[in-house]
Amino acid sequence: MNWKELRPVLRKKFGENFGFYNDLYKSGTRRIKIETSNPSDMCFYIKALSPELDVKLYNGTTGKGRAKVTIHYK
Numbered sequence: 001m002n003w004k005e006l007r008p009v010l011r012k013k014f015g016e017n018f019g020f021y022n023d024l025y026k027s028g029t030r031r032i033k034i035e036t037s038n039p040s041d042m043c044f045y046i047k048a049l050s051p052e053l054d055v056k057l058y059n060g061t062t063g064k065g066r067a068k069v070t071i072h073y074k
Contacts, residue, residue, distance in 0.1 A: 001050040002073070003032055009049065010034075014042060019066075030073040039067035046071065 003022065010018065018036035025031065036042050043057040046069070054072040 001053065003030075003071070006046070006050065006071075010042070010046075013045060014038065018042065028074075032071040032073070034069040034071070035066040036069060037066050039069050043069050 007020075014036065017038065018034050020032055020034045022030060022032045034042065039057055043055055046053060046055045054074075056070050056072075058068040058070065
């Protein structure tokens with residue numbers, strides 16, 4: 001599942017309770033970083049929805065009290 005398909009599904013499930021940005025590594029791998037107050041729920045939801053995605057949960061919080069979930073696309 002690509003990000004254009006996944007993002008509306010996440011908005012439907014989690015509402016406006018997350019922010020995101022994407023970037024590209026020099027290797028060509030695209031990374032989507034999601035900041036949310038429900039990181040575990042979102043991480044497990046994405047993995048259940050699309051198990052082929054490389055989804056990682058990062059401990060700790062940002063300055064806004066949100067934790068990060070990242071998705072790497074090859």
